[in-house]
Amino acid sequence: MITLNINGKIQQADVTPDTPLLWTLRDVLGMTGTKFGCGMALCGACTVHVDGQPTRSCVTPVAALAGKKITTIEAIGSTPAGKHIQEAWRDLEVVQCGYCQSGQIMSASALLAGNPHPSDEDIDNAMSGNICRCGTYVRIRAAIKQAAQNAQGAASAHSAAGGA
Amino acid sequence: MGFERMVERSLAAGLNRRAFLKAGAAAGGGLLIGIGLPGLMGGAEAAGKDAAEFTPNAFVRIGRDGRVTLVMSQVEMGQGTYTSMPMLIAEELEVPLEQVTLEHAPPDNKLYGNPLFGVQITGGSTSVRAYWVPLRQAGASARSMLIAAAAQHWKVDPAACHAERGEVIHSASARKLKYGALVDAAAKLPLPDKVALKDPKDFKLIGTPAKRLDTPDKLNGKAQFGIDAQLPGMKIATVAACPVFGGKPVKFDEAKARATPGVRQVVALDNAVAVVADHMWAAKQGLAALDIQWDEGPNAKLKTDDIVAQMAQAAEQPAAGALAIAKNEGDVAKATAAAPTKFDAVYQAPFLAHATMEPMNCTVQVTKDGCDIWTGTQVISVAQLVASKITGLPQENVRVHNHLLGGGFGRRLEVDYVMQAVQIAKQVDGPVKVVWTREEDVQHDMYRPYYYDKLSAALNDKGMPVAWSHRIVGSSIIARFIPGAIKPGEPDPDAVEGAAETIYDIPNRHVDYVRHEPPGIPTAFWRGVGPTHNIYVVESFIDELANKAGKDPLEYRRALLGKSPRALAVMNLAAEKAGWGKPMPAGSGRGISVQFAFGSYVSQVAEVAVDKDGSVRVQRVVCVVDCGYTVNPDTVRAQLEGGIIFGITAVLYGQITLENGRVQQSNFHNYRMLRMNEAPLVEVYLLPSAEAPGGIGEPGTSALAPAVLNAIHAATGKRLRKLPVDTAQLAST
Ligand code: FES
Numbered sequence: 001m002i003t004l005n006i007n008g009k010i011q012q013a014d015v016t017p018d019t020p021l022l023w024t025l026r027d028v029l030g031m032t033g034t035k036f037g038c039g040m041a042l043c044g045a046c047t048v049h050v051d052g053q054p055t056r057s058c059v060t061p062v063a064a065l066a067g068k069k070i071t072t073i074e075a076i077g078s079t080p081a082g083k084h085i086q087e088a089w090r091d092l093e094v095v096q097c098g099y100c101q102s103g104q105i106m107s108a109s110a111l112l113a114g115n116p117h118p119s120d121e122d123i124d125n126a127m128s129g130n131i132c133r134c135g136t137y138v139r140i141r142a143a144i145k146q147a148a149q150n151a152q153g154a155a156s157a158h159s160a161a162g163g164a
Numbered sequence: 165m166g167f168e169r170m171v172e173r174s175l176a177a178g179l180n181r182r183a184f185l186k187a188g189a190a191a192g193g194g195l196l197i198g199i200g201l202p203g204l205m206g207g208a209e210a211a212g213k214d215a216a217e218f219t220p221n222a223f224v225r226i227g228r229d230g231r232v233t234l235v236m237s238q239v240e241m242g243q244g245t246y247t248s249m250p251m252l253i254a255e256e257l258e259v260p261l262e263q264v265t266l267e268h269a270p271p272d273n274k275l276y277g278n279p280l281f282g283v284q285i286t287g288g289s290t291s292v293r294a295y296w297v298p299l300r301q302a303g304a305s306a307r308s309m310l311i312a313a314a315a316q317h318w319k320v321d322p323a324a325c326h327a328e329r330g331e332v333i334h335s336a337s338a339r340k341l342k343y344g345a346l347v348d349a350a351a352k353l354p355l356p357d358k359v360a361l362k363d364p365k366d367f368k369l370i371g372t373p374a375k376r377l378d379t380p381d382k383l384n385g386k387a388q389f390g391i392d393a394q395l396p397g398m399k400i401a402t403v404a405a406c407p408v409f410g411g412k413p414v415k416f417d418e419a420k421a422r423a424t425p426g427v428r429q430v431v432a433l434d435n436a437v438a439v440v441a442d443h444m445w446a447a448k449q450g451l452a453a454l455d456i457q458w459d460e461g462p463n464a465k466l467k468t469d470d471i472v473a474q475m476a477q478a479a480e481q482p483a484a485g486a487l488a489i490a491k492n493e494g495d496v497a498k499a500t501a502a503a504p505t506k507f508d509a510v511y512q513a514p515f516l517a518h519a520t521m522e523p524m525n526c527t528v529q530v531t532k533d534g535c536d537i538w539t540g541t542q543v544i545s546v547a548q549l550v551a552s553k554i555t556g557l558p559q560e561n562v563r564v565h566n567h568l569l570g571g572g573f574g575r576r577l578e579v580d581y582v583m584q585a586v587q588i589a590k591q592v593d594g595p596v597k598v599v600w601t602r603e604e605d606v607q608h609d610m611y612r613p614y615y616y617d618k619l620s621a622a623l624n625d626k627g628m629p630v631a632w633s634h635r636i637v638g639s640s641i642i643a644r645f646i647p648g649a650i651k652p653g654e655p656d657p658d659a660v661e662g663a664a665e666t667i668y669d670i671p672n673r674h675v676d677y678v679r680h681e682p683p684g685i686p687t688a689f690w691r692g693v694g695p696t697h698n699i700y701v702v703e704s705f706i707d708e709l710a711n712k713a714g715k716d717p718l719e720y721r722r723a724l725l726g727k728s729p730r731a732l733a734v735m736n737l738a739a740e741k742a743g744w745g746k747p748m749p750a751g752s753g754r755g756i757s758v759q760f761a762f763g764s765y766v767s768q769v770a771e772v773a774v775d776k777d778g779s780v781r782v783q784r785v786v787c788v789v790d791c792g793y794t795v796n797p798d799t800v801r802a803q804l805e806g807g808i809i810f811g812i813t814a815v816l817y818g819q820i821t822l823e824n825g826r827v828q829q830s831n832f833h834n835y836r837m838l839r840m841n842e843a844p845l846v847e848v849y850l851l852p853s854a855e856a857p858g859g860i861g862e863p864g865t866s867a868l869a870p871a872v873l874n875a876i877h878a879a880t881g882k883r884l885r886k887l888p889v890d891t892a893q894l895a896s897t
């Protein structure tokens with residue numbers, strides 16, 4: 001039995017230690033929001049956060065996750081960065097088929113959480129590991145910028161309110 | 165008949181024809197309207213002859229709670245159908261878009277066939293085009309019945325009432341009734357003989373960038389793609405088909421596979437072996453442990469070069485019965501003999517895999533009296549048919565539960581993965597989800613055909629073309645897909661679309677097609693397959709002729725577009741927006757393309773920079789489209805943006821090659837996709853038009869390749885006639 005901390009919940013999975021987190025999530029725990037695209041860390045569809053870091057779950061064995069906090073697409077909306085990213089994705093209609101978007105949103109949320117003002121280069125660096133076959137890159141870039149702006153607005157509104 | 169041709173003919177014949185409607189009470193209360201669409205094949209046409217045999221293609225149901233449900237078979241693959249179709253209904257029915265829900269229809273050709281194809285298919289950009297008039301008529305008829313019901317109740321003249329936001333209003337007495345309260349009375353009324361559709365200038369919803377209804381669940385992991393199907397007791401299987409097409413397994417180590425923790429069963433098929441396990445990891449480990457030995461069959465030595473050599477040969481000496489004339493206008497030989505300048509070229513386009521982000525997968529449970537299938541398919545009823553054949557069960561006992569598609573691009577018009585999963589499931593107790601690895605998906609795709617094109621032109625003393633001939637050599641997808649559809653001596657209409665008819669005014673033209681099926685590699689549709697290839701060739705060759713004549717490629721095209729005002733308009737706007745003619749830095753260039761395909765006019769200008777090592781960066785693409793009336797302009801933009809990125813991937817990286825009968829590419833490291841850091845700026849402009857809507861799923865891709873190749877020529881002076889871009893050829897030494 002492997003014990004995992006997923007989205008703040010302790011979960012048990014009956015898998016061998018070398019089993020990648022991706023298949024543990026999808027096939028054993030029934031959490032299918034995290035997607036399979038390549039199995040070789042080439043496409044980013046399977047991205048989750050491990051202690052806040054974007055991580056390719058298809059090449060991360062569960063044995064490496066003891067004591068770590070895993071966040072998946074199912075819960076990213078409850079983080080401030082994740083919420084802003086989801087909203088911007090909706091505002092700009094980023095999504096087409098949607099299959100890559102769990103991974104895109106996880107990568108983008110990690111970027112925004114660690115970097116409130118991502119430049120084009122920062123976006124390239126953080127997002128180039130995520131393939132979108134439908135070709136939504138143009139909108140992903142715009143949506144990350146919008147999310148950053150909205151997060152900024154929310155933060156300053158918050159500090160203004162706090163300061164008054 | 166080819167997809168696109170079918171579409172064109174149907175559009176010409178049927179688009180503005182009245183749909184066949186029928187109204188009645190819905191089971192459980194409410195108003196139900198059945199829609200039979202005018203089309204070439206299938207139920208609706210028959211209904212025209214005999215109203216008693218009316219079989220609707222879609223349904224609109226208005227419940228007592230006022231909710232409107234549209235039941236239809238179009239599949240969502242990212243093209244926004246989920247939102248566009250409800251929009252058509254909502255517009256005429258006068259309800260807010262949020263009040264309309266779309267339901268997948270179960271497979272039933274008689275009930276839900278796409279009127280242009282006769283069977284349930286989403287492909288060839290037809291969705292909105294097919295339903296443009298019928299859905300609006302259904303909405304308008306329902307509205308008029310609801311108004312009539314309210315007028316009856318109030319004992320007033322229906323003409324004094326109107327509908328707004330899901331209510332009927334009698335302004336004079338300020339009375340209102342919600343649709344939900346009127347549905348049962350309306351269901352008893354006759355369907356109006358005639359309803360007036362709104363004038364496009366009165367549209368409130370159509371033409372506005374409505375939010376897509378399917379988006380929210382795709383942002384939080386809730387959306388259910390085929391691969392997400394889950395059933396109690398379900399097992400996961402993964403599979404290896406013989407790496408050489410046509411081969412079969414001879415020996416494998418079943419005991420070793422079964423010794424892998426989590427592995428339950430090994431299933432052998434004629435050409436493949438599957439491992440069934442508790443989860444994908446165990447299945448993959450088990451498959452690796454099998455150490456399968458193959459009898460590679462007759463294609464064991466096949467390589468791409470051999471296939472190309474055969475095609476070159478077929479271009480010179482077509483096999484008996486393989487040649488078909490697609491167009492013969494004027495007298496090419498005579499005009500050529502009289503012309504001062506002649507020019508020829510050979511163009512080639514490679515095999516391509518689809519590489520949908522969601523790998524092929526299909527979940528099946530076979531029991532002694534039924535078969536259930538959970539998958540994402542563009543052809544529900546074909547899936548049902550093949551499953552019925554394999555299981556020996558009657559078709560009505562096969563239930564297909566369709567899911568969202570993680571990309572289609574033509575791949576999910578095929579049912580090879582469904583057939584395989586049913587064969588596996590027949591040998592498994594309980595439900596089994598068969599998931600292909602990415603390697604299996606790339607190496608056992610059904611590929612965009614290789615094409616080999618020979619062109620020649622004769623130019624007059626002003627450098628303008630007076631004769632044009634074009635020979636296309638490649639496989640016929642239609643002939644395989646719809647057996648019997650192509651008569652002897654007829655060309656595959658899809659393979660010649662964009663070549664047989666062109667927007668250019670050239671007096672003498674000869675276009676023919678040589679059907680040539682490559683051995684050892686299956687071919688299929690691929691995002692606008694025929695036109696995508698033809699536009700690449702025609703638009704590159706026209707550019708070459710402009711170069712040859714020493715003329716600006718834009719001016720040259722303008723001089724030839726006298727008979728195509730819509731093409732001219734999109735091209736002029738693209739040139740203007742792109743700043744055509746403005747100087748560019750050394751090593752950079754601009755290229756243009758213009759096309760009519762899939763019922764839409766598109767022009768693109770691409771800007772590229774070519775590095776010293778020959779690598780190409782597409783920096784900016786300006787795209788102008790006239791796709792007739794746009795239902796959801798934001799969806800149109802998104803489709804074109806995506807089509808452009810898809811096109812760049814193909815131009816820069818896309819090729820599937822064979823060596824020793826095996827596909828050499830396997831995953832995204834050697835079958836590359838364009839990534840964020842390589843994506844250009846994309847600007848899309850819609851040219852408003854009141855014409856019938858055209859397709860938008862494919863045109864962005866087809867216009868891209870020639871724009872980029874023409875830009876590379878502008879940047880380097882080098883003309884590439886083979887895809888993908890060969891950087892070695894472009895490296896400056
Ligand atoms: S599935 Fe993990 S990176 Fe592609």
Ligand code: FES
Binds near residue numbers: 099101135242571
């Ligand atoms: S939205 Fe389809 S792969 Fe990205």
